[in-house]
Amino acid sequence: MKKFLFTLIITLLINPLLSSAQDLLQSGPMVGYSTMMEALLWVQTTKSAKVRFEYFEQNNPKKRFKTETYTTSAKDGFVAKLIANKILPGKKYNYELFINNKRVKRDYPMEFQSQSLWQWRTDPPEVNFAIGSCNYVNEERFDRPGRPYGSDHNIFHSIHKKDPDFMLWLGDNTYLREADWNSRTGFLHRYTHTRSLPEMQPLLASTHNYAIWDDHDFGPNDADGSYWLKETASEIFKLFWGNPNYDVIGEGGITGSFQWADLQFFLLDNRYYRTSNKNFTENRQMLGKKQIDWLINALASSQAPFKFIVIGGQVLSTEAWYENHATFADERHYLLQKIRDAKIEGVVFLDGDRHHTILSRYKENKDVYPLYDLTCSSLTAGAHNRKEPLNTNGIEDTFVGQHNFGILNVSGPRKDRVLKITIFDKDGNSLWTQNIRAKDLKYRR
Structure with missing residues (x-):
C-alpha cells in the first residue's frame, strides 16, 4: 500500500511537469539564418524557463549535439536565440526543443540545413x-x-x-x-x-x-x-x-x-x-x-x-x-x-x-x-x-x-x-x- 501511494504521489508530481513543458511554449521554434558551420534557432516561452535545442544529422540520429541552455526572461519577451554551431556543410538536421529539461513535441517536422561547400568543387546548388x-x-x-x-x-x-x-x-x-x-x-x-x-x-x-x-x-x-x-x-x-x-x-x-x-x-x-x-x-x-x-x-x-x-x-x-x-x-x-x-x-x-x-x-x-x-x-x-x-x-x-x-x-x-x-x-x-x-x-x- 505504501509503495502504491508513493508511486501515485510521484506520478501526480511528474505529470504536471510534463504538460507544463508544452504549455510553456508561446511561439516557434523558428529557424533563422544558415551558414556552412552554424545556424540560428529561435523560440519564445510564456514565462521564464530554461531552453535548449538538441540536433542531429538526419542520417545519423545517434550522434546528438546541444546548444547552450538559456533562461528566458520578461525583459526580452521570453525569447531565446541559440546557435547550433556543431554542424558541417551540406547537411540536413533534425532538432528538438527542451524547456526546463523536458522535450516539447510538435506534430510537424522540425529541421534545418547547413549551406553547401560547393566552391571549387561543383556547380552551385539549386x-x-x-x-x-x-x-x-x-x-x-x-x-x-x-x-x-x-x-x-x-x-x-x-x-x-x-x-x-x-x-x-x-x-x-x-x-x-x-x-x-x-x-x-x-x-x-x-x-x-x-x-x-x-x-x-x-x-x-x-x-x-x-x-x-x-x-x-x-x-x-x-x-x-x-x-x-x-x-x-x-x-x-x-x-x-x-x-x-x-x-x-x-x-x-x-x-x-x-x-x-x-x-x-x-x-x-x-x-x-x-x-x-x-x-x-x-x-x-x-x-x-x-x-x-x-x-x-x-x-x-x-x-x-x-x-x-x-x-x-x-x-x-x-x-x-x-x-x-x-x-x-x-x-x-x-x-x-x-x-x-x-x-x-x-x-x-x-x-x-x-x-x-x-x-x-x-x-x-x-x-x-x-x-x-x-x-x-x-x-x-x-x-x-x-x-x-x-x-x-x-x-x-x-x-x-x-x-x-x-x-x-x-x-x-x-x-x-x-x-x-x-x-x-x-x-x-x-x-x-x-x-x-x-x-x-x-x-x-
Whole structure:
C-alpha cells in the first residue's frame, strides 16, 4: 500500500511537469539564418524557463549535439536565440526543443540545413526561396472596428508545402496599431501575438527565415526617421528575427546582407533614415546616401550572378504616389545611376508594401541590361485589386490583386544560372511564371 501511494504521489508530481513543458511554449521554434558551420534557432516561452535545442544529422540520429541552455526572461519577451554551431556543410538536421529539461513535441517536422561547400568543387546548388509581405493577424480588442483586416492565414500552409530553402519576409511582417507603437510593451505584445499564429508554426520550424521591415513593423503608418521609438523598433525587430547581421553601416537600423549558394541578398532599411513623405524643405531621402554608398560598394564586390536588393517599398514603379521610391525622385536617380556607373550586373529588386504583386522592368537605352523589380504582396492583409495605370514599367499580365506569395528558383550551371519566378495564390496554385537568365543581366562587352 505504501509503495502504491508513493508511486501515485510521484506520478501526480511528474505529470504536471510534463504538460507544463508544452504549455510553456508561446511561439516557434523558428529557424533563422544558415551558414556552412552554424545556424540560428529561435523560440519564445510564456514565462521564464530554461531552453535548449538538441540536433542531429538526419542520417545519423545517434550522434546528438546541444546548444547552450538559456533562461528566458520578461525583459526580452521570453525569447531565446541559440546557435547550433556543431554542424558541417551540406547537411540536413533534425532538432528538438527542451524547456526546463523536458522535450516539447510538435506534430510537424522540425529541421534545418547547413549551406553547401560547393566552391571549387561543383556547380552551385539549386536554390528555392519564398517571398511575401504584408501579414496581418487579427486581434479584435485592439483592431479597428468592422471587418477584420487579416484573412486567408492558411497561406502559410501553402508556402510550407512548397518546401523552400528559406523565406524572405519583405516587410509589414506584423502590423503595429495605435495601442502598440507608443511603448516597448506594445511592441512586444504585437510581435508576440503575430508570431504565435498557429498556421505559421510549421513554416517557421522547418524553413530558414530572413526579414526586412516596412512602416507597419517599424512604427505608425508611413513612419519615418523622426519616429520617437525607432531604436525600440530596431531592438524588437532584431529580437524576433534571425538575420546574420544588422546595421552594417553603423548608423542604427537593420541594414544587412547574406549569401545563399552563389546568390547574395542586400537587406535595406527604408525607414530609419527616411525623410517625412510631407517634408519638402530639405534634401529628401528614403535610404540615405551612406546606405546607398555602402550598397554600391557591396554590390561591386559581389560575384553573385543575381544580386537581390531587398527593400520595403517599390523602386522601379513610375507611379509617384503612396510611398514608392518615385516620390523621392532625386535619391532614386542617384541610386540607379550609381548602379549603372559602377557597371554592376545581375541586379533584381525585391519589395512589398503595395498589397498587390507586379513585376516591373526598366531599361533606359539599348546599351544597358534591364533592371527588374518584383513587388510581392499581400500575404494576409487586405489586398488591392486596383491596377497601376501610371506604372509604365509594369509587365503586362503580372499584376495580382489577391493574397499571394512567390517562389523563386535559381538553377543551372555556374555560368548560366536562370531565375524562375512563380507567383502562387493562397492555396498554392500558380498564377504566373517568368524566367530571367543571368546572362541577360549583363552589359555588352
